[in-house]
Amino acid sequence: MTAAVPATELSIETTGLSKRFGHQLAVDGVDLAVPKGSVFGFLGPNGSGKTTTIRLMLGLAVPTGGSVRLLGEDMPRQLHGVLPRVGALVEGPAFYPFLSGAANLHRFDAADPHVPAATRKARVRSALERVGLTHAADKKVRAYSLGMKQRLGIANALLAPRDLLILDEPTNGLDPQGTREVRSLVRSLAADGATVFVSSHLLAEVEQICTHAAIMSAGRLVAQGTLEELRQGGQARIRVVTPDAGTAAEVLSRLGLSAATSPGGAAPGGGGVLYAPLPGAAGNGEAAPEAVVAALVAAGVRVRGFAIEQVSLEDRFVALTGEGFDVVQ
Amino acid sequence: MLCALAAIPILIAVAVRLSSSVPPGRGPAFLDRITQNGLFVGVTAMLVSVPLFLPLTVGVVAGDTVAGEAGLGTLRYLLVAPAGRVRLLLVKYAGAVAFAVAAPLVVALVGAGIGAALFPVGPVTLLSGDSIGAAEALQRLLLIAAYLAVSLMGLSAIGLFMSTLTDVPVGAMASTVVLSVVSQVLDALPQLEWLHPWLFSHYWLDFADLLRQPIAWESFLTNALLQGGYVAVFGALAYGRFVTKDVLS
Numbered sequence: 317m318t319a320a321v322p323a324t325e326l327s328i329e330t331t332g333l334s335k336r337f338g339h340q341l342a343v344d345g346v347d348l349a350v351p352k353g354s355v356f357g358f359l360g361p362n363g364s365g366k367t368t369t370i371r372l373m374l375g376l377a378v379p380t381g382g383s384v385r386l387l388g389e390d391m392p393r394q395l396h397g398v399l400p401r402v403g404a405l406v407e408g409p410a411f412y413p414f415l416s417g418a419a420n421l422h423r424f425d426a427a428d429p430h431v432p433a434a435t436r437k438a439r440v441r442s443a444l445e446r447v448g449l450t451h452a453a454d455k456k457v458r459a460y461s462l463g464m465k466q467r468l469g470i471a472n473a474l475l476a477p478r479d480l481l482i483l484d485e486p487t488n489g490l491d492p493q494g495t496r497e498v499r500s501l502v503r504s505l506a507a508d509g510a511t512v513f514v515s516s517h518l519l520a521e522v523e524q525i526c527t528h529a530a531i532m533s534a535g536r537l538v539a540q541g542t543l544e545e546l547r548q549g550g551q552a553r554i555r556v557v558t559p560d561a562g563t564a565a566e567v568l569s570r571l572g573l574s575a576a577t578s579p580g581g582a583a584p585g586g587g588g589v590l591y592a593p594l595p596g597a598a599g600n601g602e603a604a605p606e607a608v609v610a611a612l613v614a615a616g617v618r619v620r621g622f623a624i625e626q627v628s629l630e631d632r633f634v635a636l637t638g639e640g641f642d643v644v645q
Numbered sequence: 646m647l648c649a650l651a652a653i654p655i656l657i658a659v660a661v662r663l664s665s666s667v668p669p670g671r672g673p674a675f676l677d678r679i680t681q682n683g684l685f686v687g688v689t690a691m692l693v694s695v696p697l698f699l700p701l702t703v704g705v706v707a708g709d710t711v712a713g714e715a716g717l718g719t720l721r722y723l724l725v726a727p728a729g730r731v732r733l734l735l736v737k738y739a740g741a742v743a744f745a746v747a748a749p750l751v752v753a754l755v756g757a758g759i760g761a762a763l764f765p766v767g768p769v770t771l772l773s774g775d776s777i778g779a780a781e782a783l784q785r786l787l788l789i790a791a792y793l794a795v796s797l798m799g800l801s802a803i804g805l806f807m808s809t810l811t812d813v814p815v816g817a818m819a820s821t822v823v824l825s826v827v828s829q830v831l832d833a834l835p836q837l838e839w840l841h842p843w844l845f846s847h848y849w850l851d852f853a854d855l856l857r858q859p860i861a862w863e864s865f866l867t868n869a870l871l872q873g874g875y876v877a878v879f880g881a882l883a884y885g886r887f888v889t890k891d892v893l894s
């Protein structure tokens with residue numbers, strides 16, 4: 317599953333990363349390989365362990381097992397050398413409500429003793445400008461909307477030039493316009509040469525901006541690679557619409573195709589729809605698709621619809637993470 | 646919070662001013678001497694603040710140090726800045742110490758100020774019977790404020806440790822204040838006499854020695870030593886807790 321990239325070319329590398337909360341394994345043996353320069357989507361339903369993984373990467377929490385390398389350095393041992401090069405948004409933004417947006421950024425920037433104070437003002441201003449908050453810079457954060465806080469949180473991650481950005485659900489609470497802006501922001505950061513690691517429970521978001529993705533499910537990493545590789549992981553299939561589902565299933569299995577009414581548990585309404593792997597693919601019988609239709613008709617199955625479908629990334633994610641995955645916006 | 650503390654001497658001074666006479670021997674020590682010498686407002690106000698007001702405000706400030714940031718969620722952003730855990734803890738403790746120094750100082754200075762405004766100021770007769778001028782008396786007042794500041798170092802360290810235990814600042818504040826009360830209650834039980842010298846509140850009121858001529862430094866030093874011990878123990882506990890703490894807030 318891991319791409320064959322030399323270790324030095326990985327911006328993030330985790331090995332067997334685990335975190336236990338009481339009896340629950342929130343992160344379970346995760347081996348992430350995030351290539352340098354990629355826009356890496358970290359997908360998974362709510363509670364699948366994305367934020368916990370990010371906390372482990374940033375040294376906020378100590379792993380129960382496994383290790384993390386960030387920008388080629390061991391975490392948390394090299395934390396002080398690595399984190400200045402990393403911008404992060406973790407589990408939503410957090411600020412001092414009684415301070416203005418700009419004052420909040422000043423405070424966080426000043427927390428790192430090694431960043432130059434002389435350029436602080438200019439850096440705060442340009443970070444605010446980058447997320448479109450210039451007009452609200454002097455407003456108390458208490459008076460910010462959720463979306464404005466989210467933008468300010470992203471601005472905080474951009475206070476200095478970064479080699480790696482770790483953004484946990486950056487579009488949470490943003491309106492469609494804000495979501496588009498974040499997308500273009502992520503693209504421009506990547507164009508500047510930074511590696512961007514974005515977590516999301518929204519597939520559409522990842523599909524639009526990412527070059528690579530990994531999928532988490534219940535604390536485990538179930539797939540990772542380029543988007544193309546992930547799409548290929550799923551096979552094309554045939555879709556049969558018929559009232560005689562039972563007979564059709566028999567015919568299909570005689571042809572060596574194992575039919576299912578609901579691949580991966582996702583059952584579209586009505587029991588009259590059957591799915592089966594595309595015939596001709598390795599190990600899936602020899603019959604051509606049209607021969608399947610002929611066989612069905614010959615057996616007296618009332619075929620009302622027949623199609624060959626390319627599995628979408630969405631189906632693939634549903635298949636990997638199970639039902640309840642929030643794939644639509 | 647400092648304003649609330651400043652209100653105490655003002656309240657005392659105004660109350661004494663408005664009442665025609667204070668019967669000697671009633672109310673807090675020195676209260677009856679205020680009308681003769683305004684500087685006693687400062688001493689009285691500090692004396693009154695020691696059991697509750699000072700520990701309360703110091704407990705609130707020290708209890709908020711780390712837990713306040715955790716409660717806001719800003720702790721994770723300070724740590725990824727990266728602020729450094731040890732450095733953050735030291736800065737936070739320094740903040741609590743600064744407050745513990747400022748709090749008795751405010752009470753003393755506001756007390757001296759309002760006392761001078763409402764009452765005559767003159768030479769002060771010390772507990773040893775000697776008399777000193779107003780300027781030297783003010784120095785003694787500041788010395789008492791310093792004594793109280795040192796007295797509050799231990800409590801500040803306890804508050805810092807409590808603050809590393811929770812993400813709920815009110816919890817850390819409350820437990821720190823409660824501990825200061827418990828310590829004073831234990832100190833009042835004669836059955837526990839063996840324990841008394843080890844209680845961080847044991848020497849809180851022993852600043853009378855600073856009102857003698859010459860100054861008897863023993864209680865100051867004993868107190869400083871005890872407070873230093875508390876700072877070392879609870880500082881180490883806070884360090885041990887905070888550097889290994891999972892920041893999940």
Ligand SMILES: Nc1ncnc2c1ncn2[C@@H]1O[C@H](COP(=O)(O)OP(=O)(O)O)[C@@H](O)[C@H]1O
Nearest residue numbers: 337342360361362363364365366367368369893
């Ligand atoms: N502080 C915590 N204490 C106990 N369990 C936690 C804590 N934080 C997260 N978890 C559990 O860990 C799992 C993963 O949570 P999280 O990493 O926040 O998921 P995600 O970010 O993917 O939504 C969840 O089941 C959650 O209940």
Ligand SMILES: [Mg+2]
Nearest residue numbers: 366367407484
């Ligand atoms: Mg999350």
